[in-house]
Amino acid sequence: MSEPIQTDVVIIGAGPAGLFAVFELGLLDLKAHLIDILDRPGGQCTELYPEKPIYDIPGLPVVTGQELVDRLMEQIKPFAPTFHFGEQAAGLTKLPDGRWKLTTDSGKELIAPVIVVAAGAGSFVPKRPPIPGIEAYEGTSVHYAVRKMDSFAGKNVLIAGGGDSALDWTLNLAPIAKSLTLIHHRDGFRAQAHSVNQMRELVAAGKVNFHVASVKALHGQNGQLAAATLAGHDKKEWQIDADAFLPFFGLTIKLGPIAEFGIGLHENLIPVDTAKFESEQPGIFGIGDIITYPGKLKLILSSFHEAALMAQAAFHICRPNEKLRFQYTTSSSNLQKKLGVS
């Protein structure tokens, strides 16, 4: 295993709160690493509403979710944060020297005196259809993403969903699968029109089966799927052979391992004080939608304020022997140098 990464601050979550925290920490010369389960920055802004306009960011009368994230990325560029995308914060332990060791789900270790939880409502994870016992097949016969196409060669493949992932994999896997069945709750699709047309051609040619249906039950043993019971809207049920099931219903948010971090969660939120935004564990801070305090509002703008105060408190933990010099970006040549503007 590689050496643990040592830094000043590890931020869990690269949404707007986590990104702006990099800026506030950077002004105080504190280096940050960010961990996010998604493969790009922005959190809910880019995952849920990249194209939707936001009207309550001070100074920006209208900005889309994606634009806001792009601008934050530009703003924090001078501080060169390190991103660990596609990884989930999995474990947190206190070291004898008082620092924290954060472990990701891929086994990466990061050591820092300060951890900032900016995890929003939690991690984006694939939606799991409400089918009894589906967990037993996950990883063996039920997959929420296709990693190796070859593993579906010669299989009876069942795909559920109506978006681009469902249609793309229907088109890609149909030629190599023994059989391919696509099911969706309606005979209409949000996927690209040309993909839908191609799928309909395959259905007409007898190479893909399409049903307006949902999966009611999975059958098999030892994690190996053999068949699935489908049901139409008329409640009529029937069974088909299925060795692999690929549900594509997008992502949902689950709190995830943070719940086990021992940071005094209350109704899935971290209580913090409003002077430092520190949790009940010294050195673990929280900002943004994941925290609670009297009067808390879940607004992006609130997270910016929270980040600024957090950074001041984090400085005293990271640099206990240094005096914090409070400066303004408008007048401080020192800060302007850090920002690369003077």
Add this chain to the structure above:
Amino acid sequence: MKIYATDRDGKEIEIEGREGWTIMEMLRDAGLPVAAECGGACACATCQVYVEDGWYEKLTPPADMEVDMLDMALAVEPNSRLSCQLVCSEELDGIKVTLAPE
């Protein structure tokens, strides 16, 4: 106006609707566990309800955006709607909805 909402345990509660609020907001205000992850932007489908007893047909049909989002929802039925897109009004007095599974 009144909203009759059935939770995931099958218990029905009566909610006093507020004109102009969405049904999602009313359900949450009444303490029902509706995730509404995106905050009512029609961007997540976690406020799905089943509209019962013939009320579905009385509603303004879903816009394309809502139909698209329902494509990504689980356990969608012909009477599924996103409650963030249903605005309380006198015409909906007595509407019955059931929370979709989480």
